[in-house]
Amino acid sequence: xSDSTMLLALFEDxxxxxxxxxxxxxxxxxxxxxxxxxxxxxxxxxLGRPSALSHVSRIALTxxxxxxxxxxxxxxGTPYLFPLHxxxxxxxxxxxxxxxxxxxxxxxxxxxAFLGMFVDSGFPSYTPKEYVRExxxxxxxxxxxxxxxxxxxxxxxxxKLGAESVNPAEARQL
Amino acid sequence: xxxxxxxxxxxxxxxxxxDPKEHLMHDRMPRGEMNSMMLDSMHSTTWKYWTVTxxxxxxxxxxxxYAWYYLIMNGLGVAGVNRPVYWGIFLVEVVFxxxxxxxxxxxxxxxxxLKVEGRRPFTRAAELMTTFGLVQAGISVFLHMGRVWLSxxxxxxxxxxxxxxxxxxxxxxxxxxxxxxxLCSTMYLFLxxxxxxxxxxxxxxxxxxxxYKILAIGFRGTEGEWKNLKTAMNIFAFAIIPVxxxxxxxxxxxxxxxxxxxxxxxxxxPYFVIGALHxxxxxxxxxxxxxRSTMKNMKYFLRPEHFELLxxxxxxxxxxxxxxxxxxxxxxxxxxxxxxxxxxxxIQTGPEWYLWYLMLxxxxxxxxxxxxNRKWRRIPWLLAIVGFLINVGMWLERFIIIxxxxxxxxxxxxxxxxxxxxxxxxTIGNFAFFFLLYMLASRLIxxxxxxxxxxxxxxHVLRKIGKARISAVSEID
Amino acid sequence: xxxxxxxxxDSANPAQDxxxxxxxxxxxxxxxxxxxCVAACSMENNVxxxxxxxxxxxxxxxxxxxxxxxxxxxxxIKATPYQPVMCQNCxxxxxxxxxxxxxxxxxxxxxxxxxxxxxxVGTRYCANNCPYQARVFNWRDYMDPRQRPELVTLSNxxxxxxxxxxxxxxxxxxxxxxRIRHAEDTAASENRDxxxxxxxxxxxxxxxxxxxxxxxxxxxxxxxxxxxxxxxGSHLLEELGTIPHVTYLAGGA
Numbered sequence: 001x002s003d004s005t006m007l008l009a010l011f012e013d014x015x016x017x018x019x020x021x022x023x024x025x026x027x028x029x030x031x032x033x034x035x036x037x038x039x040x041x042x043x044x045x046x047l048g049r050p051s052a053l054s055h056v057s058r059i060a061l062t063x064x065x066x067x068x069x070x071x072x073x074x075x076x077g078t079p080y081l082f083p084l085h086x087x088x089x090x091x092x093x094x095x096x097x098x099x100x101x102x103x104x105x106x107x108x109x110x111x112x113a114f115l116g117m118f119v120d121s122g123f124p125s126y127t128p129k130e131y132v133r134e135x136x137x138x139x140x141x142x143x144x145x146x147x148x149x150x151x152x153x154x155x156x157x158x159x160k161l162g163a164e165s166v167n168p169a170e171a172r173q174l
Numbered sequence: 175x176x177x178x179x180x181x182x183x184x185x186x187x188x189x190x191x192x193d194p195k196e197h198l199m200h201d202r203m204p205r206g207e208m209n210s211m212m213l214d215s216m217h218s219t220t221w222k223y224w225t226v227t228x229x230x231x232x233x234x235x236x237x238x239x240y241a242w243y244y245l246i247m248n249g250l251g252v253a254g255v256n257r258p259v260y261w262g263i264f265l266v267e268v269v270f271x272x273x274x275x276x277x278x279x280x281x282x283x284x285x286x287x288l289k290v291e292g293r294r295p296f297t298r299a300a301e302l303m304t305t306f307g308l309v310q311a312g313i314s315v316f317l318h319m320g321r322v323w324l325s326x327x328x329x330x331x332x333x334x335x336x337x338x339x340x341x342x343x344x345x346x347x348x349x350x351x352x353x354x355x356x357l358c359s360t361m362y363l364f365l366x367x368x369x370x371x372x373x374x375x376x377x378x379x380x381x382x383x384x385x386y387k388i389l390a391i392g393f394r395g396t397e398g399e400w401k402n403l404k405t406a407m408n409i410f411a412f413a414i415i416p417v418x419x420x421x422x423x424x425x426x427x428x429x430x431x432x433x434x435x436x437x438x439x440x441x442x443x444p445y446f447v448i449g450a451l452h453x454x455x456x457x458x459x460x461x462x463x464x465x466r467s468t469m470k471n472m473k474y475f476l477r478p479e480h481f482e483l484l485x486x487x488x489x490x491x492x493x494x495x496x497x498x499x500x501x502x503x504x505x506x507x508x509x510x511x512x513x514x515x516x517x518x519x520x521i522q523t524g525p526e527w528y529l530w531y532l533m534l535x536x537x538x539x540x541x542x543x544x545x546x547n548r549k550w551r552r553i554p555w556l557l558a559i560v561g562f563l564i565n566v567g568m569w570l571e572r573f574i575i576i577x578x579x580x581x582x583x584x585x586x587x588x589x590x591x592x593x594x595x596x597x598x599x600x601t602i603g604n605f606a607f608f609f610l611l612y613m614l615a616s617r618l619i620x621x622x623x624x625x626x627x628x629x630x631x632x633x634h635v636l637r638k639i640g641k642a643r644i645s646a647v648s649e650i651d
Numbered sequence: 652x653x654x655x656x657x658x659x660x661d662s663a664n665p666a667q668d669x670x671x672x673x674x675x676x677x678x679x680x681x682x683x684x685x686x687x688c689v690a691a692c693s694m695e696n697n698v699x700x701x702x703x704x705x706x707x708x709x710x711x712x713x714x715x716x717x718x719x720x721x722x723x724x725x726x727x728i729k730a731t732p733y734q735p736v737m738c739q740n741c742x743x744x745x746x747x748x749x750x751x752x753x754x755x756x757x758x759x760x761x762x763x764x765x766x767x768x769x770x771x772v773g774t775r776y777c778a779n780n781c782p783y784q785a786r787v788f789n790w791r792d793y794m795d796p797r798q799r800p801e802l803v804t805l806s807n808x809x810x811x812x813x814x815x816x817x818x819x820x821x822x823x824x825x826x827x828x829x830r831i832r833h834a835e836d837t838a839a840s841e842n843r844d845x846x847x848x849x850x851x852x853x854x855x856x857x858x859x860x861x862x863x864x865x866x867x868x869x870x871x872x873x874x875x876x877x878x879x880x881x882x883x884g885s886h887l888l889e890e891l892g893t894i895p896h897v898t899y900l901a902g903g904a
Contacts, residue, residue, distance in 0.1 A: 014632075039205060039369070040629045041400040043650060052401040060409050074330050078338035085757045086342055086750070088743035099347045099424070106417045107354040110410055114361040117406040121399045124391035131394050133376035136369075138205025138628060143396075174375065174392060249818030250773070251791035256709035258784055260775040320773015320788065320819030327752050327772055337770075342748040345774055349751065432780045433745050433891055580779065584888055585736070587718040588784040590709040 005151060008130060008169035009142045009158045016162030017140040018047050023157050024144060034144035039136045059116030060109050067108020071101035128171040143169055194643060198477055198627065199291060199634040208627065209373055211471040212620050216374075218470050219617060230610040238603025241596055242317060250320055254594040259580040263597035264318035266572040267604055269446075270453065271311035272352070272425055273568065277454025278304030279359060279418040282366075283411045291647060292483040294630045295475040298623050299465060300458050301363040306611045307457075308356045310604045315352075317600055344431045347424045355414075355421045362410045365403060368393045370620040385618075422450045429575065435513035436506070436579035445498035452495045452537065453568035455488045459561035461612065463554045465621060475622045478552035485551030488560070492541040499537075499571075517582040521574055525591065529570050529578070536567025671845075672762040673826055674868030674896040675855075676878045677735055681862035682717075684733035689713050691857030692737075695827060697813045699793035702801070712787040714738070714824040715854055732901055735854070735863075738785040738824035739887060739895030740764045746777035746786065754821070762896070763826060771820040778821060782888050783895075785823055792818040826865070827852035847873040868896060 011017035017036070024034060031050050036042070044051050079091045118124070135141050146154055155166040194200040245252055255262040281300040285293035316322045328339050328349050339346050372393040375386035393399060426446035429437040439445075459481065466476040506514035521530050540563045544550050551557065577592040615621075629650070637646040692698065692715050701710050715737040721730040744764045747755045754770040755777045757763075778786040792798050794815050809815060812829040816822055827850075834850045847866050855863035866875035878884070879898040886895045 035396050035398075037395050038400070039373070039395055040625050040632065041404055044397065046650065049397065052397045054398070054401045054405045056402050056405040057409065060406075074338075075341045078330065078341070082336050082338055084340070084753050085759050086340060086753070086755070087745060087747035087757070089342055089748050093342060096341050096347070099420075100341055100350060102420060103347070103350045103354045103417070106413055106420075107357065110358040110361060110413050110417075113406045113409040113413075114365070117365070117402045118391070121393075121402045123393070124388075126387070126392055129392070129394055134206075135395055136205075136373040136376045137209060174372075174387065174390070174394070249789070249791040251705065251710070251818075255775075255790075257778070257787065258709070260778045260788065318774070320775065320821075321771065322773075324772045327770070337753060339751050340748070340753045343751040343776070344749060345751040345776055428776075431749065432776075433782055434779065583784055584782050585718070585784045586720070587716070587736075588709070593708075 003148050004145050005148055006130060006169040007144055007146045007151065007154070007166055008132065009144070009163045009166040010132065010134060011140045011142065011163055013162075014042060014046060014140065017142060019161045020142055020158050020163055021047055021049065023161055024142070024154070027150070027154060027157065029144055029146065029154075034142060037131065037135050037141040037143060039138050039140075042140070055120045056113055056116040059119065060113035063112020063115075064105050064109035066112070067104040067106070068101055070108065071104030072097070074104065075100040126174070128173050130169040130171050131174055139164070194636055194645070196477070197479055197634075197645065198295060198475065199630050200636060200645065201474075202631045203474075205624070205628045208624050209377065211474065212370075212622055212624050213374060213377055215470040215472060216617050216620065223468075223613070223617075227610065227613050230606045230613065233606035234603055234610055236603075237599045238313070238607055241599045241603060245317065245596055245600070246322060252596045254592055254597055256590055256592065258583050258585075258588045258590060259577045259592035261318070261580060262577050262592055263573070263594050263601060264314050265576050266569065267314035267601060268311050268318070269425055269572045269576070270569055271307045271314060271604070271608075272422060273307075273446075273450035273453040273572075274457045275304040275307035275311065275355075275359070275454070276418055276422060276447070276450035277458045278302070278307075279362075279414055280451055280454065281458065282362070283414050283418070286411045287415070289649075290483070291630055291634070292480055294626045295622050296458070296462055296480060297626065298363075298367065298619075299461055299621050301359070302612065302615055302621075303454070303457060303461060304359045305356070305363055306608050306615075308352070308359065309611065310608050311352070312356070313607070314600075314604065344424065344428045348428055351417075351421045351424045355417055358410065358414055358417060362407075362414055365407050365410060366623055366626065367619060368403065369395065369625045370623060373624060374620060419447055422447045434579070435511070435582060435584070436517045436575070439502055439505075441498060441501045441505075445495075445502055448491060448494045448498050449568060449571060451491045452488075453565050455484060455491055456561035456564035456568070459484050459488065459557045460565070463558035463561075465616065466554055469616060469621070472622075475627065476554075478554070481554050481557045482548065482551045485545045485557055485560075488557075488564070489541055489545035492538060492545070492564070496538050513582065513584055517579060520582050521578055524578075524581075526578060529574060533567045533570040533574060536563045537571065540564065540567075670760045671867040672869040672896065673740070673831065673850075674866070674875055674879065674898065675826070675852075676864045676875050676884070676898045676900055678860075678862040678864075678878075679732040679734060679899055679901040681860040682733040682735060682858075683860055684717050684719060685859060686717060687857040687859060688735060688854035688863065689715055689717065691853040692824070694808065695810055695813070695853035696825070697794070697809050697815050699789075701790070701793055702799070705790065710788075710790050712789070712793070712822075714785075714787065714822070734899070736783060736785065736887070737854070737897070738764065738781075738826075739783055739893070739897045740824075740826060742894035742896070743892060745780045745782065745891075745893060749776040749780050750774070751776075761831075763828070765828075766821065766823055766825065768814055768816055768820055768822065773819040773821065775821065781823075782891055782893065786821055787823065789816050789818050789820050789822065847875075 009020060011020060036047055036049065075097045076092050083091055085091070130143055132141060158166050253262060278300040281293055282297040286297070316325060319325055328346065330339050368390060371386050371390035372395065375383065375390045378386050423443035423446065426442040430439055430442040432438065462476055462480070466472045507518055540560055544556065544560050581589060581591060633648050633650045635646050635648065636643040693713060696714060698712050698714055701712055715735055718734040718736055719731060721728045723729055740763055742762055744757065747757055747764065751774060752770050752772055754767045756765050756767065758765050775788060778788060830852060831850050834845050838845045850865060852865050855865050864875045864878055866873040868876045868879060870876060878900060883900040883902060884898040886898060
C-alpha cells in the first residue's frame with residue numbers, strides 16, 4: 001500500500017506500551033492495523049487490545065474425534081476383518097475398548113492441538129518478517145500501519161509516552 | 175506483670191526477616207541479562223565436560239550397543255532369564271524408566287495447572303527427563319524381546335498377512351499408551367521451548383544460528399502466536415495428566431492381569447503411579463543438583479527454595495508410596511491364599527531377603543528421616559543423596575516385583591532363582607545413555623525456560639502488610 | 652445345580668462348529684516315572700537338547716516333564732506320585748489373550764490351544780501367564796549345528812512333519828497336532844470319522860505302562876472320556892477356571 005507505512009515502536013515496559021496503544025487508538029489507528037510482539041505473553045486486556053482469535057481448540061477437538069474413531073476401528077474393527085479367538089474372551093470386548101479408545105482420543109487431541117498451533121500461526125515459516133531482536137530481551141514492540149503523512153505526529157506522540165524508538169519496520173530474515 | 179503468659183520463643187525476636195532476594199521471583203533481573211546468562215552456560219564447555227561426555231559415549235557404545243548386538247546375535251540365553259523367571263532386569267528397567275519419565279509431566283503439567291510458582295525454573299529440566307527416560311524404556315523393551323527384528327509386528331498397520339495385533343493383550347495397551355505418551359510429552363517439551371529457541375536464534379551465530387532458526391519455526395511472539403501457543407499448552411497441560419496416569423497404570427496391568435501370585439492385585443494401578451512419581455521426583459533432585467553444580471550461572475535460577483519444594487513433594491510421595499505398599503502387603507499377608515503367603519515369605523526370608531529391607535530403608539526411612547526438616551531440605555547435595563537412595567529403593571522394588579515374584583509360581587517343581595548376566599552391562603549402558611543425552615541437551619537447548627521465569631518475576635510483587643513485606647502473585651497470564 | 656447358577660465357563664464351547672475336542676488322561680497310579688514320554692516327545696517334535704549348563708539353569712526345553720516331590724530324608728521318605736505335566740490345552744487359556752501378535756490362539760473347532768511359531772516375537776508374556784509353566788522358550792539357537800555342534804546329536808533324525816524353531820520364540824506341547832492332522836486327512840480320504848484310538852501322541856505311544864490315553868473327550872463312547880469320567884479324575888489347578896483338557900487319574904478303584 002502506497003498511502004501508509006509500517007512503523008515499529010519499541011517500549012521498555014508494559015505500562016508505556018499500554019499507554020502508547022491507547023494513544024494510537026485516539027489517533028485513529030484501528031485495532032486491526034496493529035499487532036503487539038513481545039518476549040513474554042501479555043494478556044490482551046492489560047494492553048487494552050481485543051482478544052486474538054485462535055482455532056487451536058477447535059482443531060484439537062477435531063483430532064480427538066478422529067482419534068476416537070481410529071481407536072474404535074482398532075479395537076472393534078480389526079477383529080471383524082480377521083477374527084481370531086483367544087482365551088475365551090469376546091471378539092469385541094468392552095473394557096479393552098475403553099482403554100484403546102482413551103489412548104487414541106488423547107493422542108488425537110494433543111497431536112492435533114500441536115498441529116493446530118502450527119497451522120493457525122503459519123509455522124514453520126522462514127520468510128523475512130518485521131522483527132527486532134530486542135523483543136526477546138523483554139522489550140515490547142507495537143507494530144502498526146500508519147497513514148502516510150502522519151508519521152511525524154505519531155512518532156512524537158509515542159516518544160512522549162516513553163517509546164524507546166519508533167522506526168519504519170522492515171522485514172528481515174529472522 | 176508481663177503481658178505474656180508464656181515466655182517468648184528465644185529465637186523469634188532475633189531472627190532476621192527473610193531477605194526477599196532469596197527468592198528467584200523477587201530477585202528480578204532484566205530479561206536480556208537472563209538470556210545471556212542462559213546462553214553463556216550453554217556455550218561454555220570445559221575439558222571436564224568433554225571428558226565426561228566421551229566416557230559416557232564410550233560406555234554407551236560398548237555396554238549398550240555392542241552388548242545389544244551380542245544379545246541379538248546369540249539370543250536371550252546370554253541374559254539371566256530362565257523358566258520360571260521369563261521377565262528379568264529388562265522389564266525392571268522398562269518400569270523404572272517409565273517411572274522416571276513421570277516426574278517431568280507431574281512437574282510441568284500438574285504444577286502448571288495448579289499454578290505452583292516454584293516450578294518455573296525447572297519445568298524444562300524435568301520434561302527432558304520424561305523424553306529421555308522414555309527413550310531408555312523403549313530401548314529396554316527392545317532388549318527384552320526374543321525377536322526384536324520383528325517388533326514392528328506390534329504396529330497396527332495393514333499388511334500382506336491381513337493380520338492385526340491383538341488388542342486383548344495388555345502389551346498392546348502398553349504399546350499404544352507408551353507411544354501416545356512419548357509423542358505427546360515430546361510435543362509438550364517442544365511447545366514451551368519455542369520462545370526460548372527464538373531467543374537463542376536472535377543471539378546465536380554460526381551453526382547454532384542455523385539450528386535454532388530451523389527449530390524456532392519462525393516464531394516472533396505476536397499476539398496471535400502467543401494465543402495459539404498458550405491455548406495448545408493449556409490443552410496439553412490438562413490432557414497429558416490422565417495420559418500420564420494411564421501409562422503407568424497400564425504398565426502395572428501388564429503384571430496385574432496375569433494369573434500369578436503377587437501380581438494379580440487390584441491396587442497395582444495407583445501403587446505403580448505413586449511409585450513412578452517417587453522415583454521420578456527423586457531423579458529430578460539428582461538432575462537439578464548436577465545442573466546447578468556443574469553448569470555456569472545456574473545458581474541464580476536454581477535455588478534452595480526449589481530444592482525445598484522438591485523435598486516436600488518427595489516426602490509427600492514417599493508417604494503415599496508407603497500407604498499403597500502397605501495395602502499391597504497387608505492383604506496377602508492377612509488373608510491371601512497359600513501361594514501369596516509363600517511368596518511373601520520368600521521375599522522376606524529367602525536368599526534375597528536383604529533386598530526387601532534395603533528397599534524399605536531407601537524408600538521410607540531415608541526420606542522420612544531427612545526431608546521433614548526444612549533446613550535439610552534446602553541443602554541441594556543432601557537432596558541429591560536422598561534422591562539417589564530413593565532411586566536405588568525404587569529400582570529394588572521393581573526387582574522384587576518382577577524377577578523375585580516370578581520365582582514363585584503355582585508349580586513348585588519349576589521354582590528357580592534368577593541370576594542376571596548381560597543385563598548388568600546393558601543396565602549400565604542405559605544409565606550412561608540417559609546421562610549422555612542429558613549432557614548433550616544441556617549444551618544445545620536452554621535448560622531454563624527464561625520466558626517463564628520472566629513471566630513469573632513480572633507477576634510477583636512484595637506487598638506491605640503491617641510491618642512485613644509479603645510476597646503476592648498476580649495472575650497476569 | 653440349577654442352570655442359571657452354573658458358571659458361564661462350564662458351558663463347554665459356545666461355537667457351533669465344534670468337530671471334536673481332543674483331550675488326555677494320565678493315570679498316575681500306572682506311571683513309573685521312566686521318562687520314556689519325555690524322550691519320545693523330544694524326538695517326535697524336534698525338541699532340542701540345551702546342554703548341561705542351560706538345563707541346570709532352568710532352560711531345558713522338554714514339552715513334557717515328570718514332576719515328583721518328596722518329604723523327609725532317606726529312608727523315611729514320603730513321596731508323591733509321578734506327575735507328567737505338559738500343556739493342558741485349556742479351554743480358557745490364560746496364555747492366549749496376553750499375546751500382542753496372536754501367536755497364541757485358540758482353535759474354535761477342536762478347542763485346542765495353538766502356538767503359531769512364525770508369528771511369535773518373543774515377549775514371553777504367555778509363559779508368565781501359564782499357571783502350569785508348560786511353555787518353553789528358545790533361549791538360543793540350540794538347533795544350529797554351526798553354533799553348538801556338541802548339542803546336535805541326532806540332526807539327521809529331525810521329524811520332517813514338525814517345524815524347527817529358532818532362537819527367540821516360544822513353544823509348547825501341541826498334543827502332537829501333526830499326528831492329529833494326519834489322522835484327520837486319512838479319515839477324510841476314506842470318507843469316515845476318526846476312530847477312537849487312531850490318534851496317538853508320541854508320549855502315549857512310548858508309555859510302557861499305558862498310563863496316557865488320548866482321544867475325543869466330547870464323545871462319551873471313547874476310552875478317554877470314560878476314563879476321565881470316573882471319580883479318580885481331577886484337573887491341575889482346577890480352581891483357576893482354565894478348564895484344562897488333561898485329566899489326572901489317581902487313587903480309588
